[in-house]
Amino acid sequence: MKLVLASTSPQRSAILDQLRIPFEVVPPSYVEDDPPGLEPAELVRAHAEGKARSVHADGRVTLGVDTTVVLDGRIYGKPEDREDAARMLHELSGRTHAVVSGVCLLGTDQDVVGHAITDVTFRLLSHDTVAAYLESGEWEGRAGAYAIQGLGGRLIERIEGDYLNVVGLPGALLMALLQQHVPELLVTR
Numbered sequence: 001m002k003l004v005l006a007s008t009s010p011q012r013s014a015i016l017d018q019l020r021i022p023f024e025v026v027p028p029s030y031v032e033d034d035p036p037g038l039e040p041a042e043l044v045r046a047h048a049e050g051k052a053r054s055v056h057a058d059g060r061v062t063l064g065v066d067t068t069v070v071l072d073g074r075i076y077g078k079p080e081d082r083e084d085a086a087r088m089l090h091e092l093s094g095r096t097h098a099v100v101s102g103v104c105l106l107g108t109d110q111d112v113v114g115h116a117i118t119d120v121t122f123r124l125l126s127h128d129t130v131a132a133y134l135e136s137g138e139w140e141g142r143a144g145a146y147a148i149q150g151l152g153g154r155l156i157e158r159i160e161g162d163y164l165n166v167v168g169l170p171g172a173l174l175m176a177l178l179q180q181h182v183p184e185l186l187v188t189r
Contacts (some may be wrong), residue, residue: 001185002025006030006063009065012169019174019175048066052106055071056106061106061185065169067144070100075116082139089155095121096119097144099166116161116162116170120160138151
């Protein structure tokens, strides 16, 4: 038995590999829409479920995940360009933000949707530090314009919660859901 990962994220695949959960990747066809008024947790849960449902087939267990960054109630998705990334990083500088991930697991004894939150505190960043990070290009395609598992680790002062959630897949929540609903996926070989 393999988990179907409704994502093309290399970080999510790497986490599943790290946790030794057998899986296959199926790119989701879901198109994200961010209706106004949704709380961040509701938004990522809806996106995770939409991704999972877009590839789910009977007899399979499908995982959908969505992650965003939130500061002062404002959602920081993937930056549109370098200027947008610079703005995000300067706004996150010296502050604590939340990384919120939604997880949807379909095809188990019951469909499950949950979310996890990890607090991340950035160091106070100089303009030179932000410029050097932007030059790396690592910010591209990353919620909040950074990747903690790479050079972005230099930006971090501390985290409170699940590190893997900040990378892109809340490992603790996923393990709990798999243990409860499909423990056979957790047998290591």
